[in-house]
Amino acid sequence: MSCMSEIFDQLRQAIRTGDKSRYRLWRETGIDQGQLARFMAGDSGLSVENTEKIIDALGLEVVIQPKAATAKSAQKTVKHGKRNQ
Secondary structure, three states: OOHHHHHHHHHHHHHHHOOOOHHHHHHHHOOOHHHHHHHHOOOOOOOHHHHHHHHHHHOOOOOOOOOHHHHHHHOOOEEOOEEOO
16 A cells, blocks of 8 residues: 555545534635545545645644654664664
């Protein structure tokens, strides 16, 4: 599963469980109702601009963090300017 696919899935879930209707999201964001319907059905994605609009309208924040597999390598320490391995 791609990174954007995961973000879109989480965004769809936030819309489903949130307190704002699709109509209200349309009114607040200006995103076409048909496009919202296709997005919610999983038939299309959203542009970065429209993704940001929905994130803002829902009061969400995006957090980027290392994947679990790369988190271990990110935890390696650096001493005296050299990476300990």
